[in-house]
Amino acid sequence: MIYDYIIVGGGSAGSVLAHRLSASGSNRVLVCEAGPDTPPGDEPAEIKDSYPGTAYFDPRFHWTDLKVHTQVVPHNRPEERPPLRKYEQARVLGGGSSINGQMANRGAPTDFEEWVERGAEGWGWDDVLPYFKKVERDLDFDGPLHGKDGRIPVRRLKEEHLGPHAKAACEAFKAAGFKYLPDQNGVFEDGYFSITISNQDEQRASAAMGYLDRETRKRANLTISTETQVTGLLFEGLRCVGVKALVRGQEQEFRANEVLLSSGAIHSPAHLLRAGIGPVAHLREMGVEVRHNLPGVGQGLMDHPAISLSSHLKRSARMDDVHTRRHIQVGLRYSSGLEGIPAGDMFAAAVSKSAWHAVGKQVASFLIWVNKTYSETGQVRLASADWRAEPVVEFNLLSDRRDLDRLMTGFRMMAAIQMTGELGELTSNHFPASYSDRVRKLGVVNSKNRFLTSAISLIMDGPEFIRRRFIEKYVIEGFTFDQVMTDDAALEAFIRKATIGIWHASCSCRMGADDDPRAVVDTQGRVRGVAGLRVVDASIFPVVPCANTNFPTLMAAEKIADAILAG
Template identity: 25%
Template structure:
């Protein structure tokens, strides 16, 4: 997975909003603790560490080097995208080990701890409820293939179900907006804004064909664990409040074989069957995969369109209702258009010239607008933007008196004893970048707080 911590400004703004202990300077030690950096350009830097559980490596090509050079040509800095100060262009490290395998949290953290006497890992076990008596957690109910089970909680329970399921578990347990819980006959134990504040990152792919023979990821020459991203850029669209130092736009760079060619559509995600004929479905896979290209994923980092997670029913196996509310606010569309325009500028640089970049047709098939007009790009964004799967914020962390908060800065659920939430759902505002590294840091920070509490 792409490995980036986000901007130092993200965490400083969390701290400023009442999350004591969550500033960049306070969190850097936890980021460092996670890391086993094997990127030659980064080893020895104050922002990297070796010897931690999570191995990170980088694999690039001449094309991704040229992408970073293109950024410098456009006036941006060459940056280490994990240094906190990330506006600029840089290599994108991956959580991939030296054997080319994904350095997942299971491999990095759980597998080495499996022999511990105080750890039991149950797979295919679904938590159905946190049991609470007198506002104190007393146990956790869950279901396995062998039926319904209960485990007694002596000290505390930690919910880490992710931004969709953590709010579901809390609401099923009586923690959530009172009126919403009443709809399902669930007694409200703590009336908290659980499930609100859902944020995610929307992205538009700009596909570019490049000179035949350029080195790209063929699926064989790259580590098997990779998702193909080699470089990234962070910048400010200029639309956001000037006092926010974090970037609001990110471009991911990949070099791959794709359905390129002058008439190929730009888009891989098909939402409307009427466009299927234009999507190269009548060609064979071999024909479609024949052309070298790059994809620049323009990704908006600070959405103003905020969604929600609600219960569908009282049944824990009924998926919750996820309303991401994507692009509801026109501001988010405007920002994505800026990202597409920067992607175009990158392809037009001298640094990229040797690769003969040609942007694939970025136009809706029946659009009458000029390709690079705001009107056309808005149609493209509204039709083809997709999620990078970074849902966050649904059990928001904040100061105890913050009416929008679900957990306090110690990640304890407000008003309930013996319950923490530790995952992406606690982010008050989604970070400026991919969310995996921040989630692992949240885990490290929580572990530290829990240990300190028990001393």
């Protein structure tokens, strides 16, 4: 059987494409998802949970061997190569939307005007807004900026349901002179707000839940094949005609009129590279026969650089899970004021619980990230031509000095806010936090970590001097709070070491104009110079928007699905 469309990856974009392209009974659609299914009404409890911290660290739901470099990699000094970090990428139906923080925001109108300037004609703010609205069913707001009929419900926590830490953060933001915004997805301006989330009735609303519901799955022309890893693309000359895959361990081939890669900004370029589509020199180095020279494949990888400021949280301010299990309830969008940088270029989230375990409930944080980043020298390359090998991933965060400078000033600004008013009374023992391997391993849900954290929590709630010594010896990695607040060199060193991405990998198969040598796809996701092949996911963004990337990915899939159906 020849399908009309094979979708490689059943994540956020893949779920949208499967739903839209199979709506016409004449289109035969196959979805190949490497991870497990999330059957309607029988989704794993960790995925349904309004708190994402358990799903995100459950090895059942992500690519367990994927590791990346976040720091800048000096290729001329291999001995100074920074350490590898685990980077959780979803491997489950619904993709990132099944394990992420459920943040439902869009970015700044200026982001999409920049997309147009970079060659993505037809992707300006007025062009993409109808598709953002098409995605959502806003449970709180109506009007020209909001959708009411989409497949993904969005809402905000009511003020009376915010936890004590979140309420205190709001008061601290207010005292610092920031404006309260009732709607994060309203007019894009600076201010603090209750975070907009893809969530209803205190349960996650993933792309799989919204777009691959029971009615959609009844379509005879739609096949969803989970536990199916695509191992290669099939070609006849320069036309992609299908895929090779392992279906629950069995090798199979599937043919199609068109193949759509929706495997994310790390694995979509890897598929292209293994198929011989990419920079000639790298393909030859890897022993891959060159099918089509496309220099931009894997280049320009981006994420939002982020750091954390953490504190011990008094018992009275800890989450009680009565109204919500949401750990991030409020956020702040603000402007750095650096010359030439658009407003709203920075973001801070008040994190009222840092992990699922006993110690996580005792630690609150400000997660600060560069909303409008200029670090875009990251790349995805092959480690081997073998499909089993994860690619080499280098984010090169902070490759632009402006990102480093803004995190330095942002850290100290948020430290001052952290010690303001009631928020200062509810927190103590502030420390610059690192998302180290030790922290990550402790985040895995198992009995050993439950026991360990229960024991550690007794120390953390003990006398202040014991807690301070414990934090300095076992929690922080090289820098105390006093050091980074008073010594610029120490603060810079901490940020260079501790900065991580926030799982917003994007831009590695960019849209662009015909004359752009780095453009991989055109404005409908079609791979340049190759027939029958598209990329539809966050990798096609010309530049990462000032947003969590899930909703921009859903928007892009809706827009390209419309273009495909329009012929």
